[in-house]
Amino acid sequence: MNLLEQAESDGDTFHEHSDVHFQMSCDLMNEYLKPQRGESILDFGCATGRPAVELASRVGKSGRVVGVDIDERRIALARAELIRLHSSHVPLTFVQGSIKEAMRLGPFDGTLSNMVFQWIKPVDRSIIMKDIYSSLKPGGRFVFLVFPTQTQDRFIFKDILSLLSPSGSLGSVWGIYLESVSTWLQLCTDVGFDIEMSDVKMVEGEEPTVEDLVALVEAAVPAFKSYMLSEKDVERLKQLYRSGSHEKIRYQCRVFTVLARKPL
Template identity: 30%
Template sequence: MARSTFDEAEWYDKNSPTQFKDGLRLIKLADPQKGDKVLDFGCGTGNLTTHFSELVGPEGKVIGVDPDGERLALARKTYSASNLEYVQGSANEVPGGDYDIIFSNHAMHYCPDKNATLKTLASKMKKGGKLVYIICVEDQVKVFADNMPGLFGKKFRDTWAAYYHYTSSEDYKRYTIANNFSIDHSEIIVCRYDYKNVEEMVEFRKTHIRGEYDDSEFNLEAMRRAYGEEPFHHNYDYLLVKATYTG
């Protein structure tokens, strides 16, 4: 059994440009103001959370929540501020309340029950508060998953299926409205993931599904046949939403 030796949290922090770029776009859409109280739901290593702490100023408050303790440890070490707090939690354990903004970038597709998650987030918001999120939609999984049988072992594929919980863009919007949000803006955006080679794709996937994998789980020879030796990319459709909590 060959266990991954790289630091997953550090690798993720430095090698997730797509999420970071999309997150900056989402922050602009959220339009935080001085003094706002913000929740970053699924904050990861905090490289976006810290932007909110700067925008809301010392009179504001930002809480980043994530279930991954290693990523939170890196966040506290690397992206700290006096008005910023990192808390380990999940869709069922959301800290604080009375938020002006709840921000979730590339995170809610990890939550098994989207309706329950949105209900919880709604209970944490001020009336008139803003919810902004980017989330992968169901049909785009096929772009990657259709190639899985020949490229990845069964253990990895089973873990992938258990770890991600995708649904359609219409269901995401329906759940949002059902939990007393009024949708102000929604659009499908194309998120492009660039890889230098197949090894980099494997490393990227390891950071998104935690666990231990035998070398046989990653068929590099088959990947090279599928993608070649040159840099390549995958495109996925994501749903971007801005909504107001109506209470």
């Protein structure tokens, strides 16, 4: 399974700019997953572990949370945070690797996956989806959020990354594989999931400067580093987002959320 294994990663950068990811994960817990005391939950693509820690607080000492991520540095940061929280009192385990390693610690009542599947090559997705399905208990639920095909003019990943590869697709160059809503749903139903809820909405955020916006994209895209942009590129982005007057800049992106359930 190749989940950007060849790409450079900077877990520290991700952790520093993970507030947006964390808030989105909490929204997924509140609105869709709704973890309960005593449940066993898998956080697939847990990054530096902030959402998994929150999940652990919700399932309590009688429950269990397993966070898995392929990125070694991000898992190292997650484990360091676990030590700081006194791991013997936290029902939380972090696993570095693929979902195959995490499945051994199942079965799970629920799985959360925030902004992960668009990084997985289409050829690998059905295999991973089958593994998630297999790792759940009957009646178990799977909540995931992805980027669908973007239709708005402003899409921060496209705006920034196309400065470096104007003729290349986000998938072939940067490993961001956007799909239509129907494709994401089909991926679930093909392995046996029932779809309970699905929703497309626009997420808005703001950063103090364009430089902070670039750092946010650097945190999300393993193969991208901010030093790749020239001063001219940065100036172009400033004009694009109208941040020259030192106003906070706003950005938008369309996201798609699914609540699927394994039949009883």
